[in-house]
Amino acid sequence: MHGPTLVNWLLALLTATAGTYCLTRLRHAPCATAAPATSPTNPPLARESDAAEALMGLGMAAMAVTGATVPATVWACLFGLPAAAFLLAALHAPAGRAHRLHHAVGALAMTYMALTMTASPGGHHHATALGTPLLTGTLLLYFGGYSLWAGARLLRTPAGTLVLGTTGLPRACRLTMGIGMFAMLLTM
Numbered sequence: 001m002h003g004p005t006l007v008n009w010l011l012a013l014l015t016a017t018a019g020t021y022c023l024t025r026l027r028h029a030p031c032a033t034a035a036p037a038t039s040p041t042n043p044p045l046a047r048e049s050d051a052a053e054a055l056m057g058l059g060m061a062a063m064a065v066t067g068a069t070v071p072a073t074v075w076a077c078l079f080g081l082p083a084a085a086f087l088l089a090a091l092h093a094p095a096g097r098a099h100r101l102h103h104a105v106g107a108l109a110m111t112y113m114a115l116t117m118t119a120s121p122g123g124h125h126h127a128t129a130l131g132t133p134l135l136t137g138t139l140l141l142y143f144g145g146y147s148l149w150a151g152a153r154l155l156r157t158p159a160g161t162l163v164l165g166t167t168g169l170p171r172a173c174r175l176t177m178g179i180g181m182f183a184m185l186l187t188m
Contacts, residue, residue: 012060012064015061020057021173045095079114112131140185143185
């Protein structure tokens with residue numbers, strides 16, 4: 001990443017914590033497929049979401065602290081292959097299409113940032129911006145909007161009450177991922 005070292009480490013800590021929580025949810029989630037495929041509480045879809053969010057959180061943490069020291073091909077495989085899988089799944093399965101597309105956008109954004117970062121000398125920018133400004137701006141708008149939407153969902157339920165306890169933790173993780181992506185893109 002291209003920000004100050006302290007900010008990189010704080011972002012790494014935040015996203016690693018969120019990714020570890022998602023990994024824990026994945027490990028303890030039931031594998032049974034009791035819900036129909038179109039149900040919003042579909043256990044396989046929830047497990048897929050937890051796996052994607054764990055990958056993104058831990059990958060963002062690694063990217064924030066290792067930066068350009070990891071070869072571009074490693075980053076491309078780590079994020080590009082899941083992005084392709086999410087895009088294919090979203091195109092061929094109606095259940096969870098929007099959520100899979102969101103994960104695909106996230107994985108593609110991570111691939112874009114990693115490839116851009118490894119292409120720059122030393123992995124840092126000084127006076128010039130990295131990447132394509134239009135693509136970076138579009139991704140900033142997407143993840144900024146997503147973070148606002150996720151934050152609003154975290155604060156209120158449809159009944160108008162505050163989300164408290166463990167029911168709000170998955171939403172808090174999604175908000176953390178959105179803010180983390182926004183912060184990483186902002187430093188490009």
